[in-house]
Amino acid sequence: MGDQMTSQNFISQKREGCTKIRKSPSFPLYQRATKGGFGSVLTALLILSSPAVAFAASGDKAFTPTNIFVPFSTPAHAIYQNASLVLTICAAIFLVVGGLLAYSIFRFRRRPEHENLEPPQVYGSNQIELAWTVIPILIVIVITLATTRTIYDVQGALPPPGTVNVTVVGHQWWWEIRYPDLGIVTANELHVPVTESGNRRPTFLKLESADVAHSFWVPQLAGKTDVIPNRRNVMWIEPTEPGTYVGNCAEYCGLQHARMLIRVIVHPPGDFENWVAAQKQPPVDDPQLRAGRDAFFSTSCINCHVIKGTKAKGQFGPDLTHLMSRETIGAGVVPNTAENLRAWVRDPQHIKPGALMPNMQLSDAELDQVVVYLASLK
Numbered sequence: 552m553g554d555q556m557t558s559q560n561f562i563s564q565k566r567e568g569c570t571k572i573r574k575s576p577s578f579p580l581y582q583r584a585t586k587g588g589f590g591s592v593l594t595a596l597l598i599l600s601s602p603a604v605a606f607a608a609s610g611d612k613a614f615t616p617t618n619i620f621v622p623f624s625t626p627a628h629a630i631y632q633n634a635s636l637v638l639t640i641c642a643a644i645f646l647v648v649g650g651l652l653a654y655s656i657f658r659f660r661r662r663p664e665h666e667n668l669e670p671p672q673v674y675g676s677n678q679i680e681l682a683w684t685v686i687p688i689l690i691v692i693v694i695t696l697a698t699t700r701t702i703y704d705v706q707g708a709l710p711p712p713g714t715v716n717v718t719v720v721g722h723q724w725w726w727e728i729r730y731p732d733l734g735i736v737t738a739n740e741l742h743v744p745v746t747e748s749g750n751r752r753p754t755f756l757k758l759e760s761a762d763v764a765h766s767f768w769v770p771q772l773a774g775k776t777d778v779i780p781n782r783r784n785v786m787w788i789e790p791t792e793p794g795t796y797v798g799n800c801a802e803y804c805g806l807q808h809a810r811m812l813i814r815v816i817v818h819p820p821g822d823f824e825n826w827v828a829a830q831k832q833p834p835v836d837d838p839q840l841r842a843g844r845d846a847f848f849s850t851s852c853i854n855c856h857v858i859k860g861t862k863a864k865g866q867f868g869p870d871l872t873h874l875m876s877r878e879t880i881g882a883g884v885v886p887n888t889a890e891n892l893r894a895w896v897r898d899p900q901h902i903k904p905g906a907l908m909p910n911m912q913l914s915d916a917e918l919d920q921v922v923v924y925l926a927s928l929k
């Protein structure tokens with residue numbers, strides 16, 4: 552794999568020059584919570600005390616693609632707001648307790664003249680006991696109410712008109728992405744429209760698993776949701792900035808769990824419809840590609856893959872009808888280039904050991920033909 556670009560390089564390359572990532576859209580609830588003296592002071596304390604937030608503020612690009620402190624979607628904002636509140640409260644508690652502790656250690660430290668004295672002993676003080684009981688209870692109530700409201704806002708949301716419905720099926724180790732209303736099936740790259748003010752276009756996801764437990768997580772768009780066999784979980788995203796967002800499976804699911812990456816491509820207004828139209832096109836039947844086609848259809852590739860309008864109707868692997876419209880191969884393992892595609896078809900195990908796609912033992916000539924055919928699936 553020496554000359555192949557790693558997905559890590561690939562991600563940072565794709566993100567470079569994307570200045571929008573720094574700007575977090577305003578969020579009315581958050582502004583309300585932090586406006587004014589006390590809120591501002593707490594926010595400042597939080598920023599000073601949390602290394603993660605300091606990274607978010609420092610503009611370190613390496614930390615932005617999966618930074619939960621730079622949300623770009625309505626549910627991610629709600630979670631960020633709640634997390635900020637909890638972190639702020641915890642930072643304030645830390646400063647008060649740590650400050651009092653440091654002060655006491657210094658102010659009441661042992662001195663030579665105290666050699667034979669005992670400090671004053673306090674027993675059964677109602678004031679002190681009430682203080683350390685009532686204040687923590689109030690803090691817990693505030694956190695509980697705020698968290699309950701966030702859970703209600705995120706999990707209780709109903710799909711507005713204009714919602715895109717998607718079914719995501721977790722497989723070892725890739726994501727099947729189906730648009731039941733649009734008749735589109737793709738893999739590993741979820742395409743969705745952007746939400747603008749006055750035109751909400753959220754995407755509601757039904758999450759299913761074909762094998763073991765996975766977890767769908769794109770940190771800048773929503774919290775993580777487990778993908779469980781024989782169960783259907785539901786989540787939604789509502790991105791507010793076009794761009795590519797990355798995430799990954801967040802539940803250990805076997806050998807290649809770490810290489811089960813997700814890309815969410817958020818299209819600018821109107822552009823999502825172009826993508827849908829392109830995905831609905833049938834594959835081009837070019838007579839020049841006959842050799843590659845025949846080579847492909849004579850192998851057992853067709854037992855696992857679908858190419859629409861052909862006899863390839865397998866359901867185990869990713870739909871290949873528009874393979875070349877995807878940015879990566881193997882769920883984000885390598886960029887989808889001609890060399891990588893060839894290397895992948897030659898021996899998937901070399902690139903992604905344990906992947907369920909076997910080495911088909913194609914000859915060099917067959918390999919060339921198959922790759923030329925696959926490269927035509929735009």
Ligand code: CUA
Pocket residue numbers: 721722724764765766800801802803804805807808809811
């Ligand atoms: Cu799928 Cu971890």
